[in-house]
Amino acid sequence: MKTPLSLYRGLPQPIYILFFSTIINAVGIFVYPFLALYLTRRLGYTALEAGTFMTVASVLYVPGSFIGSKLADTIGRKPVLVIFQLLMDVCFLVAGFFEGQTIVPYLVLFALFFDGAVDPAREALKTDVTTMENRQVSFSLIYLGHNIGYAVGPLIAGYLFQSAVRWIFWGNALAGFVATLLVMARIKESKPSQEVIEQSKGWKTTDKGEEGGLFKALLTRPRLLFFALSITFFSYAYSQTLFALPLLTSKLFAEDGASIYGKMMALNGLVVVLANPILVSLLRRYHPLANTTLSGLLYAAAFALFAFATKASVFFLLTILYTIGEIISATNEHYYVANNTPISHRSRFAAILPIIMGTGHAIAPIVGGTIIETSSMSMLWLSTAISAFIGSMGVFLLYLTEKKPKNT
Template sequence: MPAGMRPSEEGASEPYFPPRPLKRRWLFRERLRLFRGEHGTPSRDAVQADRPPAGRVQGSPGVSLVSARMCRVNRPGICHAQRLPENGRGRQGRCRVPSPGENRGSSCFKMSGPVKNRKYLFITAWNFWNKAPHTGYSPVIMKPVPEFKKNILSRAATPYRDLPASVYALFTATVVNGTGIFVFPFLALILTRRFGLSPKETGDILFLTTIAYVPGNLIGGKMTDLFGRKRVMMISQFLSALMFVPCGFLSDPYMIAGFVIASVFFDGITDPARQAMSMDVTRPENRQTAFSLIYMGHNLGFGIGQLIAGFLFAAAPSWLFWGNACAACAALVLVGVFIPETLPSREELELSMLSDSTEKALDGGLFRALLSRPRLLVFSFLITFYGFAYAQHRFALPMQAGELFGDDGARLFGFLMTMNAVLVIILTTPIVALMKRFAPIFNVAVAGLLFAFGFGILAFARSPWVFFMSTLIWTTGEVLNVTNERVYVSNHTPMSHRGRFNAVLPLVTGLGFSISPPVGGRIADLSGIPSVWIMVSSAAALAALGLFYLGVWERRRNFA
């Protein structure tokens, strides 16, 4: 018999490819799928092909048979497989094979790979055992695998491949819009240092800007569901940007404050339309990745914008207003050109009512829709405690740094905020890639535990290194929470009420953020800042436990 051949069960010779020893660096976690019956039941996206003597082979539809290698059993229960790509660099994997007496069909696994965030190797052992455990073979069918680019940018972009084009357009528009957020971070400095208003007057103006956002948000939610996301967003954001233009020419601080308050009102109308549009262009299976990309785009743009705004505040203050307006209009151009109207049609709404999806449309008003989603209401109530804890990083954290380190406390707090911004950009991609396998509600529960631990250790902080460690922990929780909270809300929001839900629920969840500073201030006066951290840590931990229980309850009842 020629070398490299081995007799088959039918007496004919067949190619023999002895497996090479497995290398640790190419071994991946097996994912097993057991198939019932004599020949098993293939997965819904599988195709079958006859290939004697191993029986049947499974592969994804449209897979090119680039190479078919024989899979030989070295010992009972283990099948070694080998991939030989065009560049000659091999990868190996293994799949479990039933023992001769099990009679449970066969099992397989997919080898994970970095190529387009998909599985690229599919091995199946079909009716593997006929007579003896060492005489069976099974071919391996593989997709063509391009050479993987090893530069950092390519690896960072891997989780965000294959998203809809509208998501990339929203990401770009978010970066542009975030870059132009000049006015609000510097509004207090503009009113006090440039126009000489007192801290009390400045505080009243900032309070009015917050109040103006609420009616705009409620109006925008209703208009978004009635007239469409794109139409409402284009008109309201343009009016919001337009309000900044006269501010660059005015010298009366009260008139400037009036235009800024009007701008905030129109921005409140814009936000529900923007959030509903991001829900419309995504699906439950890619929302976590898409929302994390948009979130990272906002932080990236905001970080760049604050550097520009700091220069403009000193050199050309009027361009803080004009630059903000220009950036908002540029973002609108991107939305107008690359994103179509995403409002579901009447036919789509009626068709969704026949499904069992948690996003199916509902007839009736907002109050009835909210009552039909009790789990979402419980979720929003528990998230309020997260906002209560998170708000203290802007209130108790700088106060504690000042008490412990005096004048160096301000520099330490500035460094911690810079560290937070950098970590958000760095950690978003790996955290999403690591945690996307878990349900969003459990990820949000883990984020609460990180908040509890990260803020809790500040009660015992005496060294700057404790502040650095705390910032790393609670920033990780922030990324995990932001990239999963909206996913859960989106997956449980009726598609007919997305605008209104995105107007009301943020007001509920933001309540904790709003009341946290005054409550924390009173506790700090009574018993000191460490007591504040113990309080917020306990609140975050209790909310995390509640979310975990809600997730377990959903899983037991097979809720989405």
């Protein structure tokens, strides 16, 4: 582990601040991993109703993302990140006081709207403070921080769900407040000046600035658009670990289902913590598109096997398998996108591309709920595996036609 961990030395200081902030925030991610169970077991929603709600929540993320991205590219990354993060935390804080009442889902919807505004600013900020040379490792470290926290958070939330449901909301809010205060105190504004943006339009690199608005700039990056469309098949597949997987464990293991799911999510985070630096060290020599193709194949294998799993031990083994795919995807996908995003449109690309890539995530709950109610849980997982395989083949096709891998 010594050699892989040495990758993280000498990175820009803001990356280390974002690393610690991400750990704190991730420890408190209590609400969303257990939202499907909360809606079905606490508020009495059917699987289809819960899936519909989660799809609506994902759609509401879109206007928040567009608003936040435009503001981040104009007034700056930091104020947008801080203001909307605090608004999201307030929503969760209030939801804790009204736990069990019909108003709670609406507060969650508002929280996810504000979360949509935060994400493009955060993505642009971490791209601003890195270069193509240190970007993959920097992104890997922040991703590692998320999973250090996530190795603990869902485990805590699994027990809170059984005994102190209000603290799922309050804990989420508290962690968010602390993480935001750290960013406020230690990170400076990073938005490139207009002078730098104008100079970048003459660069020969894949992140050179572009004239015009968002959609005009997008048309200059057709390969990036194809990549985003392929990744949406991944996002559909992976989203079932948040929607269908807790329902599956609850179905198979009854009252122990929530606890087992929490342990699976904790294992997911633990595997990332242990394997992330090793996998980055081993695979960084290969093209990010080739690595992303491999991640999709691992997803496909793991999700297909969920259709037949019946023992908790098998669920834990499959969690390790799909987590390896997740690590490879996360440490290559965002790296490829960032390196091919124009410096002039970073926040706006950080809004529109995740929306395209996250379309599968948005429709996954309602499609999953429909498949469960009209067919079976096994059919859901088989179709999920097919989705991951289709996405993998799309990325592989892009890899085969990549002309200048050294620029990506």
